Amino acid sequence: MNMPSKVRLIDVGPRDGLQNEKQPVPATVKIELVHRLQAAGLKEIEVTSYVSPKWVPQMADNHEVMQGVTRAPGVRYSVLTPNLKGYEAAVADRPDEIVVFGAASEAFSQKNINCSIAESIERFAPVVQAALAAGIAVRGAMSCTVGCPYEGEIAPERVGYLAGLMKGIGVQRVDVADTIGVGTPKKVQAAIEATLAHFDIDHISGHFHDTYGQALSNTYAALQMGVWNFQSSVAGLGGCPYAKGATGNVATEDVVYLMHGLGIATGIDLDKLVDAGAYISEQLGRPSGSRVARALMAKRVG
Numbered sequence: 001m002n003m004p005s006k007v008r009l010i011d012v013g014p015r016d017g018l019q020n021e022k023q024p025v026p027a028t029v030k031i032e033l034v035h036r037l038q039a040a041g042l043k044e045i046e047v048t049s050y051v052s053p054k055w056v057p058q059m060a061d062n063h064e065v066m067q068g069v070t071r072a073p074g075v076r077y078s079v080l081t082p083n084l085k086g087y088e089a090a091v092a093d094r095p096d097e098i099v100v101f102g103a104a105s106e107a108f109s110q111k112n113i114n115c116s117i118a119e120s121i122e123r124f125a126p127v128v129q130a131a132l133a134a135g136i137a138v139r140g141a142m143s144c145t146v147g148c149p150y151e152g153e154i155a156p157e158r159v160g161y162l163a164g165l166m167k168g169i170g171v172q173r174v175d176v177a178d179t180i181g182v183g184t185p186k187k188v189q190a191a192i193e194a195t196l197a198h199f200d201i202d203h204i205s206g207h208f209h210d211t212y213g214q215a216l217s218n219t220y221a222a223l224q225m226g227v228w229n230f231q232s233s234v235a236g237l238g239g240c241p242y243a244k245g246a247t248g249n250v251a252t253e254d255v256v257y258l259m260h261g262l263g264i265a266t267g268i269d270l271d272k273l274v275d276a277g278a279y280i281s282e283q284l285g286r287p288s289g290s291r292v293a294r295a296l297m298a299k300r301v302g
């Protein structure tokens, strides 16, 4: 067993967490959420995406949000850019990292970004090139690495194929995403194993949605392989607009609790993180999706 002694959590709540929210969420609330996350000790925050506002209206305020954030030293702010148009809009807002996002499933690629896997790589290549030339880090999100809402189970070979394409265009690190949360530990490990043919363990992150309640088990399974970068969403916010029924990411609070219980450092203050989750849950008018946050809040009241 190869357990790391520390992990880095990337909170994707402001982007993945809020992109599918039906009610309008003011930019000021998103900005406040980012501020609270960084105050809790998050060193990486996925803030927004530069996608078509017709496709994802909730992210139409990308510019306002990025401009409104008071940056904390040592924090990496990342944004999604599916094409050059998105990249050019994003670069004006000085992200530290851009994320190109592809899928191991053809059908999901079509539904999500309106092109095939091969076409997506053609679109990403100039984005990656431009970002690297400008000194901006590049991450590649790989959706549907264990299952697809349209194609069902996805074989690890298809994940390896996509990871190879990502590597080929210069992507520096990749997320192994279980977009619809259908994965179980061995399947997630197989997807990571396939990715390891192209990226080393330090450049692979786990991104697990919790639809079937498996995300923490999958996190632990990835941890056992030595993965130490994980994406999660404060209060378990989220869901993908192109993956019907998929719930949010694993809650950041739950991952932090797990890690601290294992004696693995996160650099995150769980109490402050619970406050950040309580803030956004209140703004959205619903309870937190984090079991740990709910338990700790109940304890505070009691």
Ligand SMILES: CC(C)(COP(=O)([O-])OP(=O)([O-])OC[C@H]1O[C@@H](n2cnc3c(N)ncnc32)[C@H](O)[C@@H]1OP(=O)([O-])[O-])[C@@H](O)C(=O)NCCC(=O)NCCSC(=O)C[C@@](C)(O)CC(=O)[O-]
Residues within 6 Å of the ligand: 016, 019, 049, 050, 051, 052, 053, 055, 056, 080, 082, 083, 085, 086, 087, 101, 112, 113, 114, 115, 141, 142, 143, 144, 177, 178, 179, 180, 207, 209, 239, 240, 241, 242
């Ligand atoms: C990718 C496109 C834009 C292609 O969409 P398209 O229709 O193929 O693009 P197009 O180049 O033909 O342009 C059509 C229109 O979109 C505009 N356009 C074109 N590009 C942009 C842009 N960057 N920003 C703003 N506008 C843009 C363009 O200007 C034009 O405007 P019109 O002339 O009709 O007024 C579209 O499919 C899209 O925006 N999709 C949204 C994808 C998305 O945000 N999905 C959710 C995030 S992925 C995710 O959640 C999964 C992840 C990462 O979390 C991991 C996991 O769990 O799996």
